[in-house]
Amino acid sequence: MIKVALIGSGNVAKHLFEVFSMNETIEVVQVISRNEAALKNFGESVNTTVNFSRIAEADIYIIAVSDDAIHAISQLLRYKKKLIIHVSGNTSIQILSDHKRNGVFYPLQTFSKKRKIDFSDVPICFEANNEADSILLEKLAKSISSKVYNVTSEQRKALHLAAVFVNNFTNHLNHIASRICNENQLPFEILRPLIRETVDKLELLSPYEAQTGPARRGDKKTLEDHVGQLKNSTHKEIYAVLSKSIQKTYGKKL
Amino acid sequence: MIKVALIGSGNVAKHLFEVFSMNETIEVVQVISRNEAALKNFGESVNTTVNFSRIAEADIYIIAVSDDAIHAISQLLRYKKKLIIHVSGNTSIQILSDHKRNGVFYPLQTFSKKRKIDFSDVPICFEANNEADSILLEKLAKSISSKVYNVTSEQRKALHLAAVFVNNFTNHLNHIASRICNENQLPFEILRPLIRETVDKLELLSPYEAQTGPARRGDKKTLEDHVGQLKNSTHKEIYAVLSKSIQKTYGKKL
Numbered sequence: 001m002i003k004v005a006l007i008g009s010g011n012v013a014k015h016l017f018e019v020f021s022m023n024e025t026i027e028v029v030q031v032i033s034r035n036e037a038a039l040k041n042f043g044e045s046v047n048t049t050v051n052f053s054r055i056a057e058a059d060i061y062i063i064a065v066s067d068d069a070i071h072a073i074s075q076l077l078r079y080k081k082k083l084i085i086h087v088s089g090n091t092s093i094q095i096l097s098d099h100k101r102n103g104v105f106y107p108l109q110t111f112s113k114k115r116k117i118d119f120s121d122v123p124i125c126f127e128a129n130n131e132a133d134s135i136l137l138e139k140l141a142k143s144i145s146s147k148v149y150n151v152t153s154e155q156r157k158a159l160h161l162a163a164v165f166v167n168n169f170t171n172h173l174n175h176i177a178s179r180i181c182n183e184n185q186l187p188f189e190i191l192r193p194l195i196r197e198t199v200d201k202l203e204l205l206s207p208y209e210a211q212t213g214p215a216r217r218g219d220k221k222t223l224e225d226h227v228g229q230l231k232n233s234t235h236k237e238i239y240a241v242l243s244k245s246i247q248k249t250y251g252k253k254l
Numbered sequence: 255m256i257k258v259a260l261i262g263s264g265n266v267a268k269h270l271f272e273v274f275s276m277n278e279t280i281e282v283v284q285v286i287s288r289n290e291a292a293l294k295n296f297g298e299s300v301n302t303t304v305n306f307s308r309i310a311e312a313d314i315y316i317i318a319v320s321d322d323a324i325h326a327i328s329q330l331l332r333y334k335k336k337l338i339i340h341v342s343g344n345t346s347i348q349i350l351s352d353h354k355r356n357g358v359f360y361p362l363q364t365f366s367k368k369r370k371i372d373f374s375d376v377p378i379c380f381e382a383n384n385e386a387d388s389i390l391l392e393k394l395a396k397s398i399s400s401k402v403y404n405v406t407s408e409q410r411k412a413l414h415l416a417a418v419f420v421n422n423f424t425n426h427l428n429h430i431a432s433r434i435c436n437e438n439q440l441p442f443e444i445l446r447p448l449i450r451e452t453v454d455k456l457e458l459l460s461p462y463e464a465q466t467g468p469a470r471r472g473d474k475k476t477l478e479d480h481v482g483q484l485k486n487s488t489h490k491e492i493y494a495v496l497s498k499s500i501q502k503t504y505g506k507k508l
Contacts, residue, residue: 067476090476108444110451110466114458121447149444158438159445161480162431166445167452168467169496170424175461175503177416184412190362190377190403191413191420192456197364197371198421199453202446204368207429212364213422222321222344226415234499241495242423245488249429 002140005030005056007073008064009038011111012087016064017042019119025143030056052076060085060140062105067091074099083133089160092153093127103128103137106156107145110167123147125156176235183231208249215246256394259284259310261327262318263292265365266341270318271296273373279397284310306330314339314394316359321345328353337387343414346407347381357382357391360410361399364421377401379410430489437485462503469500 004020006013006028013031020026030047032055033039039048047056055061055077063073063086070086074096077084084096085103096102106125109117124141127150128134134150141148151159174195178188201210214222223243230236258274260267260282267285274280284301286309287293293302301310309315309331317327317340324340328350331338338350339357350356360379363371378395381404382388388404395402405413428449432442455464468476477497484490 067473090479109448110455112455112459112464112466115455117451123444123447125444147444147447149440151440155438155440157479157483158434159440161483162434162445163448164467164480164493165427165431165434166449168465168469168500169427169492170449170452171455171461171464171466172496172500172503173419173423173427174456175465176499177419178461180412180416180419184409186403186405186409186413188460190379190401191416193375193377193401194363194417195420195424195453195456198424199449201364201366201369201425202428202449205366206442207425207432210366210425211422211429212366212425213418215422219321225344225411226418229411229415234495234502237495238423238499239418241488241491242426245430245492246422246426248488249426 001025001027002060002136002143003027003029003058004060004062004140005032005058006062006064007032007077008062009033009035009041010064010066011113012107013062013064014041014113015111015117015119016062016087016107017046019117019144021046023143026140029058053078055079057082059083060136062087063096071095083128083136085128085137089125089163090157092157093129094153101128101130101133103133104153104156105137105141106159108159108163110163119144120146123149125149125151125159127151127153127156173238176232176238179232211246211250213246215243216250218247255279255281256314256390256397257281257283257312258314258316258394259286259312260316260318261286261331262316263287263289263295264318264320265367266361267316267318268295268367269365269371269373270316270341270361271300273371273398275300277397280394283312307332309333311336313337314390316341317350325349337382337390339382339391343379343417344411346411347383348407355382355384355387357387358407358410359391359395360413362413362417364417373398374400377403379403379405379413381405381407381410427492430486430492433486465500465504467500469497470504472501 020028031042036050061084067088083101084099085105089106104127108123124145126137181188274282285296290304315338321342337355338353339359343360358381362377378399380391435442
């Protein structure tokens with residue numbers, strides 16, 4: 001049995017709590033947060049506290065708070081010989097170097113309050129500063145996911161950046177498309193099969209191979225047409241720079 | 255039985271041929287193309303010709319060629335009283351106005367040679383210049399798809415533009431992410447669950463609601479970190495303009 005204490009009460013803490021609670025090899029001994037109201041969302045069956053001097057004993061302390069609070073929170077943990085980890089994509093393991101045993105446990109997924117996540121499919125990127133803790137974190141990761149990767153802080157930062165492209169930016173492109181639909185009395189629904197196929201295609205082709213469209217073809221007339229259709233000047237900029245990038249990638253001149 | 259003649263031998267022509275051929279209410283009487291080699295891909299069972307003076311009689315002539323060839327090809331069709339349609343997203347119905355009966359049949363999907371498409375899920379956007387042909391095109395569309403929309407040329411142009419955002423641009427973002435993975439000795443595979451969840455989330459939330467990430471939070475430190483990590487200057491530009499657009503959308507100042 002791996003005993004974990006969760007520090008934090010946000011989305012990631014909540015999702016980790018849920019998957020750990022259902023697992024027979026993991027025991028969540030406590031959830032710690034300064035947000036008393038948010039702690040109520042963790043239910044009656046787990047020990048919770050707002051008091052950092054009353055932290056229970058555990059094998060692993062998981063700090064699941066916003067990036068800029070990690071260091072301060074880590075300083076409040078008194079068990080100096082226990083493994084202390086954070087769950088941030090963009091934060092080096094070094095931030096926990098005041099603790100002798102430190103590590104990272106980064107679930108590479110987007111978490112929302114409203115959606116339940118199947119953790120068995122979530123890549124877990126772990127890192128530890130010694131071999132024994134690396135084995136312990138790998139065991140913890142493998143007990144909830146089939147996709148477990150040992151990555152360095154440098155690699156994790158790169159993944160976090162890549163995730164912004166495939167998730168945050170893609171979602172914003174979908175938002176722009178939904179606005180275009182809206183302005184033309186069309187349901188966003190109509191784009192859904194295309195959005196899905198854009199992803200499904202990647203099972204067979206690399207994104208490099210899968211590229212189509214006017215920029216890929218060097219179809220200048222359509223590119224000009226499209227920029228002309230857009231009303232928002234920032235959306236025009238987005239159209240122009242992405243088209244330029246596609247053309248550069250495939251060696252077409254503007 | 256609706257008799258159709260297909261003019262063209264590219265991806266869209268081939269996909270339409272396949273779905274029409276399997277349908278009991280549609281007969282493909284002929285495939286016409288100047289590309290003799292490509293015609294061989296349509297098999298032995300259908301009549302094919304490279305000779306535009308030998309076009310067979312059909313109820314609907316479907317011009318599935320590149321946008322800039324539509325007008326010239328339409329001029330070669332001698333059956334002036336038959337319904338002539340094109341399949342282009344970005345081309346007005348007006349381009350066929352030399353023909354008394356004209357229309358559009360636009361399947362809103364990305365077609366590749368390597369991937370089979372389930373047409374029942376492909377939105378078909380149709381348009382005709384008279385009521386009877388509108389009914390005929392709707393019938394043709396409904397015989398292959400459950401998602402049939404009567405849209406104007408103006409709306410179709412907007413959809414074509416929106417499709418560039420959700421398909422072409424999203425795919426390019428995936429390409430940039432795959433390069434970042436590659437440069438850091440990470441498999442692109444690791445991003446797949448996140449890419450999938452980005453789409454799956456839209457079943458529950460609008461893209462506006464689903465937005466997360468550093469730009470959405472106004473996390474200036476991470477934004478600067480990320481731009482610093484990118485090596486390619488065009489990718490830096492993409493990162494900056496998309497982050498700016500997200501911040502504008504949610505009223506955060508840069």
